[in-house]
Amino acid sequence: MARDLMFQDEIKDAVRGAYAGIVTGAGERVARRFYSEDELAELPAGALAWALGVGDPVRYALLQPGESVLDVGSGGGIDSILAARRVGASGRVVGLDVLQQMSERARTHASEAGVDPWTEFRQGEMEDIPLEDGSIDVVISNGVLNLSARKSRALAEIFRVLKPGGRVSMADLTVEGELPPEIANDQSAWAG
Amino acid sequence: MAGALAERVFAEKLQGAGFTDVWIGGHRPSSIDETADYPLFTDEVIELMRRTIPPERHDHVTTGVIVKARKPEHGSGALG
Numbered sequence: 001m002a003r004d005l006m007f008q009d010e011i012k013d014a015v016r017g018a019y020a021g022i023v024t025g026a027g028e029r030v031a032r033r034f035y036s037e038d039e040l041a042e043l044p045a046g047a048l049a050w051a052l053g054v055g056d057p058v059r060y061a062l063l064q065p066g067e068s069v070l071d072v073g074s075g076g077g078i079d080s081i082l083a084a085r086r087v088g089a090s091g092r093v094v095g096l097d098v099l100q101q102m103s104e105r106a107r108t109h110a111s112e113a114g115v116d117p118w119t120e121f122r123q124g125e126m127e128d129i130p131l132e133d134g135s136i137d138v139v140i141s142n143g144v145l146n147l148s149a150r151k152s153r154a155l156a157e158i159f160r161v162l163k164p165g166g167r168v169s170m171a172d173l174t175v176e177g178e179l180p181p182e183i184a185n186d187q188s189a190w191a192g
Numbered sequence: 193m194a195g196a197l198a199e200r201v202f203a204e205k206l207q208g209a210g211f212t213d214v215w216i217g218g219h220r221p222s223s224i225d226e227t228a229d230y231p232l233f234t235d236e237v238i239e240l241m242r243r244t245i246p247p248e249r250h251d252h253v254t255t256g257v258i259v260k261a262r263k264p265e266h267g268s269g270a271l272g
Binding site: 022026029056 | 193194195196197198199202205206208209210211216218220222226229230231232233237240241244245253254255256257258259260261262263264265266
């Protein structure tokens with residue numbers, strides 16, 4: 001029987017547990033669905049295999065050399081690496097993920113891609129971003145906001161860390177109408 | 193996906209946080225078969241989707257979108 005997941009902490013634990021429990025990514029199927037051949041060629045195999053997003057937010061972000069970028073929910077690091085290539089060594093990329101093991105994975109992939117000198121990965125929550133006010137030019141995220149039970153709080157945090165005139169480019173899922181209650185209340189459906 | 197918003201609500205939340213120039217595009221339908229590629233979904237929930245979602249919607253359960261917005265040069269957001 002589906003359980004009623006009305007409580008924010010329960011949803012957060014379900015999402016965190018689901019991501020912590022996976023031992024492999026989607027095996028490049030997801031990456032090949034959303035990224036161009038040129039972009040795929042820029043990425044190490046591990047980053048491709050751990051792509052779990054729903055689009056290509058970097059393509060739309062129009063990043064410029066020297067810009068600072070925050071990747072909210074950086075996962076295996078695919079979008080952070082692409083962003084790091086766009087902003088170059090004069091820029092800065094911070095990947096934020098709630099799971100330490102994902103940050104470690106992303107760090108390895110960024111090193112393999114050669115962008116690690118200007119790319120860092122931190123553990124933290126999108127509803128409490130560990131960055132100073134007005135410190136970021138561009139926030140990207142990929143399939144992450146839908147995972148939050150406190151979306152308004154997460155968006156307020158993104159707003160806070162952006163510089164005046166800063167911008168966001170997010171890929172996410174939307175729904176029209178309602179999902180069946182059996183789906184809406186299922187932990188696994190919240191996590192993906 | 194259970195936490196996905198309707199586009200209109202997504203835009204309203206961005207505006208509520210203080211963002212301007214909200215743009216939503218790049219629409220891409222996502223099917224149950226594509227959803228099954230993500231290791232985050234159990235076989236049970238994929239089967240539950242096939243049973244509870246009308247067959248005519250199996251090829252378009254959710255929509256992937258790109259959402260862009262800007263923080264104004266002046267002014268404050270929802271947290272002040």
